[in-house]
Amino acid sequence: MQYADSDQAQELAERARALMDEVVLPIERERSGGMTVSSGTVADLRQSAREYDVYAPQISEAYGGMGMSFRDALPVFEEAGRSLLGPVAMRVDAPDEGNMHLLELAGDEIQKETYLEPLVKGELKSGFSMTEPMQGAGSDPKMIRTTAEKDAAEGTTASRDGDEWVINGHKWWTTQGVEADVLFVLARTDPDAHPYEGCSLFIVPTDADGVEIVRDVPHMGGGPRGASHAEIRYENVRVPEEHLLGELNRGFTHAQERLGPARLTHCMRFSGMAQRALEIAKAYTSEREGFGSTLSEKQSLRYRIADAETRLHVARTAIRDAADRIDAGDEARIPVSMCKVFTANVTQDAIDLAVQCCGANGIGKDLPLADFYESVRQFRIVDGADEVHRRVIARDAFEDVAREELEPLTRFGDPNGRSGGSTDTH
Numbered sequence: 496m497q498y499a500d501s502d503q504a505q506e507l508a509e510r511a512r513a514l515m516d517e518v519v520l521p522i523e524r525e526r527s528g529g530m531t532v533s534s535g536t537v538a539d540l541r542q543s544a545r546e547y548d549v550y551a552p553q554i555s556e557a558y559g560g561m562g563m564s565f566r567d568a569l570p571v572f573e574e575a576g577r578s579l580l581g582p583v584a585m586r587v588d589a590p591d592e593g594n595m596h597l598l599e600l601a602g603d604e605i606q607k608e609t610y611l612e613p614l615v616k617g618e619l620k621s622g623f624s625m626t627e628p629m630q631g632a633g634s635d636p637k638m639i640r641t642t643a644e645k646d647a648a649e650g651t652t653a654s655r656d657g658d659e660w661v662i663n664g665h666k667w668w669t670t671q672g673v674e675a676d677v678l679f680v681l682a683r684t685d686p687d688a689h690p691y692e693g694c695s696l697f698i699v700p701t702d703a704d705g706v707e708i709v710r711d712v713p714h715m716g717g718g719p720r721g722a723s724h725a726e727i728r729y730e731n732v733r734v735p736e737e738h739l740l741g742e743l744n745r746g747f748t749h750a751q752e753r754l755g756p757a758r759l760t761h762c763m764r765f766s767g768m769a770q771r772a773l774e775i776a777k778a779y780t781s782e783r784e785g786f787g788s789t790l791s792e793k794q795s796l797r798y799r800i801a802d803a804e805t806r807l808h809v810a811r812t813a814i815r816d817a818a819d820r821i822d823a824g825d826e827a828r829i830p831v832s833m834c835k836v837f838t839a840n841v842t843q844d845a846i847d848l849a850v851q852c853c854g855a856n857g858i859g860k861d862l863p864l865a866d867f868y869e870s871v872r873q874f875r876i877v878d879g880a881d882e883v884h885r886r887v888i889a890r891d892a893f894e895d896v897a898r899e900e901l902e903p904l905t906r907f908g909d910p911n912g913r914s915g916g917s918t919d920t921h
């Protein structure tokens with residue numbers, strides 16, 4: 496399917512497809528069986544992505560990326576999503592991709608030099624620590640309980656320069672938290688303000704005193720790098736003032752600046768995964784015979800593939816529309832929520848269909864479908880569950896209700912009920 500992508504975006508996508516077909520997919524096929532890959536393989540893949548000129552397209556050149564606009568980088572994310580190894584190779588992998596975006600938007604020059612540049616190079620790993628165990632922040636992030644309070648640095652008297660932030664809290668589901676070198680932590684900094692106006696983001700090195708990585712929460716799906724989803728306690732963790740990321744008490748705004756585009760980049764990667772799942776399903780059903788023909792000739796399967804292709808096309812079109820709006824400076828909250836819910840469900844259904852089409856080979860791990868299946872389920876929960884995005888969409892949908900549409904209706908006991916249809920004599 497062709498889209499109205501710019502020439503530059505199309506060229507980039509062609510190079511990304513070549514990298515996928517010539518380097519990434521052969522490695523993925525060699526390592527069938529849901530195996531994780533070593534850091535050496537990751538380094539080789541990243542070197543290849545540099546040689547194909549598709550490494551970190553979304554990051555400014557100043558910090559080691561290619562400086563593409565969000566919209567122009569989009570087709571690369573789709574191509575990368577065709578394999579679980581693709582995003583890792585091109586450095587468009589979550590959660591680092593979203594965290595790099597956050598640093599680029601909200602970080603000061605020292606923070607960018609210290610954390611963004613090494614992240615882009617792949618020398619550091621990061622985690623974003625917002626979700627908390629019950630009854631803390633989850634679908635309703637206003638329930639946040641982690642705090643950060645100002646205190647005089649140990650051994651100093653209280654002064655602007657000597658102040659430190661002391662963080663106390665309990666987070667979990669921090670993706671890559673076990674492996675991370677640095678964590679971006681959301682905490683309440685003004686307990687009297689509404690959470691949206693009273694929270695801030697902090698850069699916390701994982702080796703800071705008081706950071707306890709409790710465990711990798713056992714979970715469905717692993718991914719090729721076996722990334723963890725960590726439970727973390729923050730107990731009297733002290734960071735200097737310079738570790739405040741962005742503006743004080745604007746943590747939710749910055750988190751939203753991270754999550755909006757990150758939701759869309761999830762959509763792009765997952766739509767690539769759906770595309771590949773359907774490619775595998777079409778290949779399998781075109782070769783496999785049964786009941787006197789190939790499976791691809793059975794109309795019931797053809798119709799289901801047709802429906803999946805149609806829905807995927809609608810998702811990819813909507814994602815491009817939302818990306819255009821973001822590039823134009825719009826937050827695009829509603830279009831992004833629509834994309835997130837729709838693409839998550841379209842992708843999940845497409846992968847489920849592909850598993851069904853491939854029979855036992857859909858469940859086996861010689862093909863990547865079983866890994867895709869395990870990986871996609873989280874997409875309907877992470878970065879806002881379906882219901883939370885539907886809530887946002889519905890709130891907007893009900894904002895301007897056209898009550899005049901019901902003027903012709905008669906209410907119970909209405910003395911001026913309509914006496915019958917009128918005839919227009921003109």
Ligand SMILES: Cc1cc2nc3c(=O)[nH]c(=O)nc-3n(C[C@H](O)[C@H](O)[C@H](O)COP(=O)(O)OP(=O)(O)OC[C@H]3O[C@@H](n4cnc5c(N)ncnc54)[C@H](O)[C@@H]3O)c2cc1C
Nearest residue numbers: 623624625626633634668669670873876877878879880882
């Ligand atoms: C694989 C994975 C990776 C993650 N990575 C990170 C990360 O890196 N950093 C981080 O901070 N968090 C991360 N999370 C956490 C994720 O963002 C939260 O799980 C998500 O926001 C939902 O919060 P919760 O799990 O507390 O669900 P709850 O708030 O307990 O909600 C449970 C369910 O209730 C339903 N629900 C919620 N609200 C409503 C409503 N208003 N109406 C109807 N139904 C509703 C939804 O179906 C929801 O799934 C990750 C989660 C997963 C699964």
